[in-house]
Amino acid sequence: MNTHAEEASSPLGSLVIIGGALRMDNAAVWQRIVQQAGGKGAKIAVIPAAAGNPERAGAATVAALNQNGAQAFVVPLSVKYPHFKPQDIVNDAAWLDKLKQASGVYFTGGDQARIVQALLTPDGSKTAMLEAIWALYQRGGVIAGSSAGAAIMSTTMFYDAQPVLPTLKQGVTDGKEIANGLGFIGPDVFIDQHLIIRGRFARMLPVMLKKHYKLGLGVDENTAMVVSNQAEVEVIGYKGAILFDLTEASTDSSQKNFNISNARISYLDRGDRFNLRSKTLTPSADKLQGKLDPAHAYNTDRHFYADILANSVVTDLMFHLIGSKQERSIGLAFGLDEQPELGFEFSFSKLAESQGYFSASSGAEAYTVLKLRLDIRPVKMQLPLYK
Template sequence: MKKPKGSLIIIGGGDKRVEAMPILEEIASRVAPTKQPLMVVTVATYSPDGAADEYIQVFKDLGLQHVELLDIRTREEAYDQEYVHRCKGVGGVFFIGGDQLRITSQMGDSPVYRCLQDHYLDGTLIAGTSAGAAAMPETMIIAGPGDESNRVAALSMAPGLGLIRDVVIDSHFAERGRMGRLLGAVAQNPRNLGLGIDESTAILVERSERFRVLGDGAVYVVDGTEISYSSLSEDRAGGVVSIFNTKVHVLGKDDCFDLKARQPVIPQEQTE
């Protein structure tokens, strides 16, 4: 994939709370100048009707005149030219939550997805919450216990949408105690930075190079580049995964992180 000109807003869930309204306002403020519709994509959820109506109303209340629904429920529909045509000329895309495996299995490499991806490459904003966030990287977490230590063979991962490279994302992070499984995901391939995003919190990714934290929660960055040992490759399924020499950064509101340098940006350097 060529270098994207678009931005990503990746939300850790909890976006229907009052605390998350500034994140949705950020989405609306970026879509409004395009004078094109925001496309709300509900493929992740098994109950799209109520969820879609709620989001559409919220974005209209935030001043967007044109908010449209893309309700794809089968892979066949992702190949339907009517749906492909509706994806053309959008000002932004918003993936709601549900099951990230539904997003990739129903839309992955389909004409609808390629149309949305082309928009992103050309400068369009793509946002996603919860499952819509988890599905954005090349590799995504699809299952694994939270709120406990990660164990060998307990984590399931799969190919994601590939909108952002060299990261793996977990949502509802502090609320569901997912540090153990994010560490396990990074240990599977330390090339990937682990990004754990709290609820009512998001990262704004610009051109896949740098992100800024939105919202009042935290974003945890797990860097496994210097891992000296992990027990993942040992034959002891069910045992706790040992991981040595892992680096963790914690970022708050307006903090920035350089994805290329794999380093947080010191606050005084952010304005230089």
């Protein structure tokens, strides 16, 4: 991915990318942010630029960080603050000096467009405050963000996004559905959030194809991905993340509707690690002895998924498929939009390289699934569906 020259100049810091809806009692994530910033007493700047109510969001985030050992403070950067203009804050020497003394920055959730608009000039160059944030990251600090704060981590982000199904049907346009992010994770990985619980995994694919990303990571709510300066991703918190690898994927350009063949989809559970450079997976310690052997699969049930975009259905399918004798599972996506007859078939299949890991040590079943094949093709349904 990166040349040696790029690696030599890469930031020394880390990222904590949170899928949104981070609970205040999720100590694993809050404490990890403080740890990445240097531990107890770490000075962390909270930027609530995305929030609809920045004062409330900023105060709540500072309280959560301080309860976990930080010395956090709010930078009043937002178009919603009545007494502070963003263009003044981003050039204010006092705030820039505070960032020079800090070892972490936290972006709250909300509307990611507000973050980018506040920290970039109209011509797209970095403001003095964004330069200071990058300097913090370069010298070893942590950049954390939840929801909108996660979206800005890649070089491309969703800007004015449509729901998942219209995104598949209509595609994405620069400056409309997508726009430039701040790119902390670098140019090679696309990031999305609120992923599994909202069925958003599929909306990543049109963006990745259009912008030529080979890797995509989408993290679920109340869950975080910690990305080290060695490109090691560790999943912590409540649930997990979806990983797409499009290295071997292709599309049929003669087909006017969205389609993709031979993509790879994986599910990384909490505690799992994945290296973005070597593409190697290290399952969590409780799963190391629980590698699933397809030759000894006991589950013979055949499942069909009528709404693959519903809450957590994609992971339910992946967990069932990797531990069953079934070689292929099908899911459909239809909706009552402008083209109700047009939908998509999602075909998941096991390959020789597919792997699964399982643990029930915590009292609940937990799975890791690596490298299922995913093919998506447009399909049409006969209308009316019923009389």
